Amino acid sequence: xxxxxxxxxxxxxxxxxxxxxxxxxxxxxxxxxxxxxxxxxxxxxxxxxxxxxxxxxxxxxxxxxxxxxxxxxxxxxxxxxxxxxxxxxxxxxxxxxxxxxxxxxxxxxxxxxxxxxxxxxxxxxxxxxxxxxxxxxxxxxxxxxxxxxxxxxxxxxxxxxxxxxxxxxxxxxxxxxxxxxxxxxxxxxxxxxxxxxxxxxxxxxxxxxxxxxxxxxxxxxxxxxxxxxxxxxxxxxxxxxxxxxxxxxxxxxxxxxxxxxxxxxxxxxxxxxxxxxxxxxxxxxxxxxxxxxxxxxxxxxxxxxxxxxxxxxxxxxxxxxxxxxxxxxxxxxxxxxxxxxxxxxx
Amino acid sequence: xxxxxxxxxxxxxxxxxxxxxxxxxxxxxxxxxxxxxxxxxxxxxxxxxxxxxxxxxxxxxxxxxxxxxxxxxxxxxxxxxxxxxxxxxxxxxxxxxxxxxxxxxxxxxxxxxxxxxxxxxxxxxxxxxxxxxxxxxxxxxxxxxxxxxxxxxxxxxxxxxxxxxxxxxxxxxxxxxxxxxxxxxxxxxxxxxxxxxxxxxxxxxxxxxxxxxxxxxxxxxxxxxxxxxxxxxxxxxxxxxxxxxxxxxxxxxxxxxxxxxxxxxxxxxxxxxxxxxxxxxxxxxxxxxxxxxxxxxxxxxxxxxxxxxxxxxxxxxxxxxxxxxxxxxxxxxxxxxxxxxxxxxxxxxxxxxxxxxxxxxxxxxxxxxxxxxxxxxxxxxxxxxxxxxxxxxxxxxxxxxxxxxxxxxxxxxxxxxxxxxxxxxxxxxxxxxxxxxxxxxxxxxx
Numbered sequence: 001x002x003x004x005x006x007x008x009x010x011x012x013x014x015x016x017x018x019x020x021x022x023x024x025x026x027x028x029x030x031x032x033x034x035x036x037x038x039x040x041x042x043x044x045x046x047x048x049x050x051x052x053x054x055x056x057x058x059x060x061x062x063x064x065x066x067x068x069x070x071x072x073x074x075x076x077x078x079x080x081x082x083x084x085x086x087x088x089x090x091x092x093x094x095x096x097x098x099x100x101x102x103x104x105x106x107x108x109x110x111x112x113x114x115x116x117x118x119x120x121x122x123x124x125x126x127x128x129x130x131x132x133x134x135x136x137x138x139x140x141x142x143x144x145x146x147x148x149x150x151x152x153x154x155x156x157x158x159x160x161x162x163x164x165x166x167x168x169x170x171x172x173x174x175x176x177x178x179x180x181x182x183x184x185x186x187x188x189x190x191x192x193x194x195x196x197x198x199x200x201x202x203x204x205x206x207x208x209x210x211x212x213x214x215x216x217x218x219x220x221x222x223x224x225x226x227x228x229x230x231x232x233x234x235x236x237x238x239x240x241x242x243x244x245x246x247x248x249x250x251x252x253x254x255x256x257x258x259x260x261x262x263x264x265x266x267x268x269x270x271x272x273x274x275x276x277x278x279x280x281x282x283x284x285x286x287x288x289x290x291x292x293x294x295x296x297x298x299x300x301x302x303x304x305x306x307x308x309x310x311x312x313x314x315x316x317x318x319x320x321x322x323x324x325x326x327x328x329x330x331x332x333x334x335x336x337x338x339x340x341x342x343x344x345x346x
Numbered sequence: 347x348x349x350x351x352x353x354x355x356x357x358x359x360x361x362x363x364x365x366x367x368x369x370x371x372x373x374x375x376x377x378x379x380x381x382x383x384x385x386x387x388x389x390x391x392x393x394x395x396x397x398x399x400x401x402x403x404x405x406x407x408x409x410x411x412x413x414x415x416x417x418x419x420x421x422x423x424x425x426x427x428x429x430x431x432x433x434x435x436x437x438x439x440x441x442x443x444x445x446x447x448x449x450x451x452x453x454x455x456x457x458x459x460x461x462x463x464x465x466x467x468x469x470x471x472x473x474x475x476x477x478x479x480x481x482x483x484x485x486x487x488x489x490x491x492x493x494x495x496x497x498x499x500x501x502x503x504x505x506x507x508x509x510x511x512x513x514x515x516x517x518x519x520x521x522x523x524x525x526x527x528x529x530x531x532x533x534x535x536x537x538x539x540x541x542x543x544x545x546x547x548x549x550x551x552x553x554x555x556x557x558x559x560x561x562x563x564x565x566x567x568x569x570x571x572x573x574x575x576x577x578x579x580x581x582x583x584x585x586x587x588x589x590x591x592x593x594x595x596x597x598x599x600x601x602x603x604x605x606x607x608x609x610x611x612x613x614x615x616x617x618x619x620x621x622x623x624x625x626x627x628x629x630x631x632x633x634x635x636x637x638x639x640x641x642x643x644x645x646x647x648x649x650x651x652x653x654x655x656x657x658x659x660x661x662x663x664x665x666x667x668x669x670x671x672x673x674x675x676x677x678x679x680x681x682x683x684x685x686x687x688x689x690x691x692x693x694x695x696x697x698x699x700x701x702x703x704x705x706x707x708x709x710x711x712x713x714x715x716x717x718x719x720x721x722x723x724x725x726x727x728x729x730x731x732x733x734x735x736x737x738x739x740x741x742x743x744x745x746x747x748x749x750x751x752x753x754x755x756x757x758x759x760x761x762x763x764x765x766x767x768x769x770x771x772x773x774x775x776x777x778x779x780x781x782x783x784x785x786x787x788x789x790x791x792x
Contacts, residue, residue, distance in 0.1 A: 007689055009778040011764035012682040012705060013364055013520060015725075017771045019718040075718060117719030117772075232724065286724035286737045330738075337756050338592060338732045339605040 019116075022230045023076035029221040030083045030276065036217050037210040041091035041143065042150025044158040045210045051095045053082030055102025063111035077116045081105050084124040084276055087211025088269060088316070089131070092143045092155030092169055096162040097135050101127040121323040122280040125316050132316070141169050142184055142207040184208045186268040187312040195259055201266035208268070215266040222275030231279050234288075235295045239274035240265060242299020250307065258307070270302060273315035283323040290326070290333035297329075298322040355558065357583035358593040360731045362765045364520050364586055364683065366559060371523040371643050374651040376531060379667060381453050385427050385658035386438050387413065388448040391696035392487040393494045394420035399449055405432045410463035410636055413449055422485045422495050424449070425634030427656035429457040439690040441679040441699070448694075451658070465632035474546045477629070481546075484628045485635045485697075490514060490525070490589065490618035491680055493698030496625065499615060500546045506610040511549040512598060513540055515556040515563065515619040516582060516589030519681025521643045522701045525619045527652045528639055529556065529563035532623050533570040539626030540577055547615045552577045554619070555598050559584040586683060587763040591616045593731050605759050620700070635697060642668050646675045646704030655695050661702060662691035670704065678703040683764045718772035726766035726776060732759050736766035736776050743779035748787050757783055 037045045060078035064071065072078070085105050089098060105127025110119045132139050143155050160166035184207050185196035200206055202216050212218075225231035247264035264270070278284065278298050285294050298318045305314025390396035397414035407413055407426040414424040430453040437445040472480065481497040488494045502508055513536075517525040529536065540552050556564050558581040567579050582588055582597045592603050594616060601612045609616055624635060636657055643650040648669030655664065661677060678685040679699050695702070726736035734756055742751045751757040757780060766776040 007687045008676065009775055009781075010678075010680075010682070010684050010686065011768045011777070012676065012678055012685065012687065012703075013768065014773070015362065015364070015769045015771075018773065019721060019771045022721075022723070022771055115719065117721045281721045281723040284722070286722055286727045287735065288727070291724070334735060334755075335727070335733045337605065337734055337759055338596070339602045339607070339759065 017230065019075055023080060025228060025230050026080050026225060026276070027076055027083065029225045030080065030087070030211075032221055033087060033211045033214075033217055033272070034083055036214055037087060037091065040145040040150075040213060041155075041210060042147065042153075044143075044150070044155040045091040047095055047154070047158060048089060048091065048093055048098050048210060049083065049086040052086035052089070052098040052102045053079060055099040056082030056085065056106050059103045059106035060111070063107060064115060067111065067115070069115060072115060075116055078106060078110075081110070081123045081127075084122075084272075085127045087272065088124065088128050088209050090139060090142050090208075091210045092141060092157040093131075093138055094135075094157055094160035094166045096160065097131055097138055100134070101131040103127075104130040117282055119282055121320055122277050122283050125277060125320055125323075128316055129320060138166055140187075141166075142187075143169060143173050144207050145213060184268065184312065185263075186306065189259055189263070189267075190306070190312040195263060196267070198260070198262045198266055201263070209272075212269040212272045215271045218271040218275055222271075225275075231275075232281070232284075232291065234291045235279040235284060236274040238292045238295020239278050239299040239302075240270070242296035243270055243274075243303050244299070246300045246303040250303070264303060264306070268306075268313045269315040273302075273319055274298075277315075278319050278322060280323075283326060285326045285330040285333065287330050287333040287335055289335075290329045293329050293333065294322050294326055297325070355583040356555075356580060356597045357585060358588070358596040358731060360729055360733065360765070361585045361587060361593070362729050362768050363584075364768065366584070367520045367643070368523050368526070368559075370650040371521075371641050371652055372526055372560075374523075374527070376527050376639050376652045376654050379653045379655045379659065379664065381428050381459060381656060382659045382663035383453055383455070384433070384660065385430070385451045385453060385656060386448050386660055386692070386694040387424050387427065387451065387658040388438065388440060388446045388694065388696060389414055389424065390440075390446050391424075391493060391657075391698060392422050393492065394418075394422075394498070396447065397421055397424050399435055401432050401449065403432050403434055406430070407432060407451060408462055409457075409459050410461040410634055412463070412634065416482060416485075419482075420495065420498060422482060422487055422497075423634065425463070425485055425636050426451060427636045427658045428453040429459055430454045439688075439693050441686045441688050441693050441696070443686075443689065461633060461636070463634070466630065467632050469542060469630050474548070477542065477546045480629055480632070481625065484625075484633065486621065486624055486628065487635075487697045488618055489620035489624060489638055489697065489700065491519075491684065491698055491700050493696070496617070496621055499617065500543060502547050502615070503608065503610050506608075507613055508547040508549045508610060508615050509551070509613040510599065510615075511540065511544050511547060511552040512594055512614055512616040513552055513554040513619055513622055514589055514591070514594055514616055515554055515560075515567075516594060517560075518557060518584070518586045518589040519683050519685075519700070520586075521703050522641045522681050523643075523652055524639045524641045524700050526560050526563050528620050528623050529560070530566045532627075533567050535626035536567065536619055536623040537570045537572065537577065537626070539622035539624070539629075541572070542625060542629060543615070543617055543622055544576070549615065550576065553598050554579045555582045555588075555594050556580070557582055557584040557588055586765065587731060587761070590731065590761055590763055592761065605756070638695070638697065638699070640695060640699055641701040642703075643701065644678075644703040645706040646670060657695060657697055659695045660691065661688060661693050661695070664695065664702060665691065665704065676705045678705065683768065684762065717774055720772055720774060723771060725769040725771065729765040729769045731763060731765060732756075732761055734760060736780075739783075740766075740774055740776045740779055743776075743783050748783045751780075751783050752787055757787070760784070
């Protein structure tokens with residue numbers, strides 16, 4: 001009998017999920033959110049999502065090729081970064097700035113550290129933090145959701161030429177909707193003392209970054225990933241729990257000054273950040289206790305920044321801080337091994 | 347986990363749920379395999395020192411005859427698996443890779459293969475020390491896969507007091523149904539072996555732990571239980587690696603074996619059901635271990651089943667008998683989680699082989715996956731039954747920081763069950779990294 005036999009090491013069977021499958025499913029989970037963003041904000045949001053994602057994919061391709069790692073687009077992780085980044089930007093964000101954000105996210109946030117698996121921070125947030133510092137006006141220029149002409153007309157700032165001041169949007173928005181103040185619900189609360197109703201926040205017909213407005217939709221998409229075990233549910237749970245408990249304490253102390261915990265939960269980028277960014281596997285701890293500490297920390301810091309910082313939103317910096325601390329948290333929370341002797345060092 | 351034990355099924359924490367794949371062979375009664383024309387009996391098919399051959403080339407041997415004696419206490423003898431003539435004593439390939447000295451017997455075709463070599467004894471009259479010696483004389487080793495000499499396991503270390511004998515009937519490896527069939531068909535021998543082992547170690551009770559996917563085995567054993575209540579059967583959750591000694595102790599007794607220690611330190615001795623069944627069968631008759639039950643299965647096998655196979659049967663003969671499918675195959679000795687892929691079909695069935703699996707080429711290619719960088723998903727951390735941190739261990743192994751692995755991340759506590767590699771979405775061969783790291787550390791220490 002002539003028989004060719006193969007040799008490999010045990011185990012000889014494997015669980016179903018591969019990196020590609022996990023990453024691809026995160027992209028699937030982000031698509032409804034992206035579609036909703038397009039529905040709310042029209043062709044400007046669509047153009048932004050396409051440009052930012054293309055920028056991320058192009059950067060990933062160029063850098064992984066030049067680094068001799070071959071084509072790494074097939075692992076789908078660059079597509080996640082692109083989609084996520086676009087969803088955190090204002091819908092009228094100038095496209096060229098979006099392209100810069102995408103380039104920075106992948107180049108500085110990912111390939112500089114060695115590509116997938118080695119990034120210290122969530123790449124999308126690195127990109128966003130960069131443009132937050134570089135283009136402070138453009139990234140806080142909001143437009144109302146659900147404008148009648150949104151599928152016919154770009155928001156004026158979208159098509160700004162590189163290095164030119166984008167067209168002012170405030171005047172344009174006021175022409176479209178009489179009462180629009182140009183602020184997100186969080187900014188309205190923080191700077192004007194106006195609280196948006198929770199149901200509006202839940203369904204998302206409010207101003208905000210392209211993909212952060214409907215808490216309900218984000219919850220559903222996150223639940224899909226968690227149910228398929230492609231995301232660790234403990235991280236978003238811990239983030240949201242940390243935020244709600246912190247907000248609840250402030251609300252108990254002074255319910256005139258501070259908003260309800262539900263407002264905190266459903267406004268701004270908290271839901272998107274908790275579900276899709278804090279849960280970035282690479283930049284979060286793997287130890288059971290560490291996961292909870294990391295999540296709670298992000299939730300608490302988010303609320304503290306919102307209440308006491310100069311910005312109306314704090315999710316981004318809270319997650320970046322959590323990312324930075326995650327190796328330390330992991331080190332301090334090594335699991336107790338089976339059979340560990342009492343009194344022995346951990 | 348305490349909660350789980352009180353309110354739910356008996357189990358341990360972490361672990362994985364691979365597809366069982368036992369449906370092809372679970373209902374197939376044990377059948378005897380014909381004798382191969384040539385038997386290959388390795389002198390080192392157990393943990394410990396290899397045995398010393400006492401036959402010469404050209405000598406005729408009878409089935410069951412002693413052909414190699416134990417070399418000290420940490421060793422076992424070998425017996426002739428068939429009547430024939432010693433053709434050679436030479437190096438032959440082994441499942442682990444390196445070639446090992448083996449006795450090759452050319453089997454007499456005309457022989458009726460009756461076992462004439464036996465010394466029946468009244469086991470009831472023997473002292474525990476005499477039983478330990480008698481067990482060594484049978485050449486019995488752990489049949490679950492570890493091949494640890496059984497008499498060594500039954501010899502309680504000085505100072506230890508054993509209260510419980512655990513009998514391991516989990517068979518948590520996918521595909522394998524060897525122990526399952528032995529429990530269904532040979533319950534009486536199992537109980538006899540269990541009672542003997544209890545006497546030797548001085549245990550007041552014995553618990554037979556069986557995964558709850560084998561209700562027929564649980565029922566079959568219960569029918570043979572003695573009336574005094576000293577032996578009981580407990581169903582445990584079907585989960586890999588439930589059959590790992592430490593996991594089973596944790597599931598059934600809620601005790602943990604101290605790191606680096608032995609079960610005897612916490613009053614427990616664990617034995618596999620196949621081992622104790624063989625003990626119950628061989629000891630009263632005074633026979634040597636010359637055959638064992640193995641499962642032959644996998645998508646590449648035409649006649650999957652449970653076979654009683656003479657030890658020393660070459661895999662080539664066995665696989666020709668059950669029939670190959672397909673072309674490119676992976677042949678595994680043992681289960682798919684911990685078994686070894688063999689490099690040659692001249693490798694024989696040994697005392698520790700619990701199964702022979704043939705995985706077809708399509709199945710392999712689906713699993714031939716690109717290795718990605720670790721994305722720190724933490725699935726291995728959530729899977730490791732020893733509660734180690736395979737993520738960190740893997741990153742350190744890639745950097746060859748073996749000392750840090752041992753000192754800071756408890757490498758030596760790894761039981762090499764393979765759960766980490768099984769769940770890894772990046773297809774990183776974690777457990778293989780750990781085996782290599784351990785062997786390098788061992789070499790350095792030596």
